[in-house]
Amino acid sequence: MLMLVLTMLMAGPWAAWWAARTTYRNDLRATAWEQAHRFPVDAVLLDDGSAWPAAGENVSPPPVQALTPARWTGPDGATHTAMIFAGADQRSGAKVRIWVDDQGTVVARPGLRNPSANATLIAVVAVGGVAAGLLGLRGMVVWRLNRRRMRAWQQDWLSVEPRWSHR
Secondary structure, eight states: OHHHHHHHHHHHHHHHHHHHHHHHHHHHHHHHHHHHHOEEEEEEESSOSOOOOOTTSOOOOOOSEEEEEEEEEOTTSOEEEEEEEEETTOOTTOEEEEEEOTTSOEEOOOOOOOHHHHHHHHHHHHHHHHHHHHHHHHHHHHHHHHHHHHHHHHHHHHHHHHHHHTO
16 A cells, blocks of 8 residues: 555645646647637628528528628638638628638638646546556555455365364
């Protein structure tokens, strides 16, 4: 048990530091890449946002967003036209903020990252992983020792039981 505690005291902080540092650096690198390669632009809708059946038809409630044709100018200066998601109640000529890549292709909005919080969470998970691994190792060692002890007890009982029970 002393060896497990000492191993935990040495391996736990190292695993937490390594995992947190790696996660923090990767989050910073991903954020920097997204800032360099994803750009917000305003797209102008070319049509109304909703294309719903006439009143009186039995339909589900309208969606919050609908695919609508739009035009925008990309970071390279080229004009692009494609279908984008816009509010179902928006009309032709309205501006919608979208995110595009270097070529002007619509991409997902950059993720909201918190490198410090992610690093802290991963550090806690790493320490938990080390602790779980060491507890699993302890369980296997105890199980093997108990098996050996039970076999020894059984061998001793086989030699004592005939004398005790007079068989």
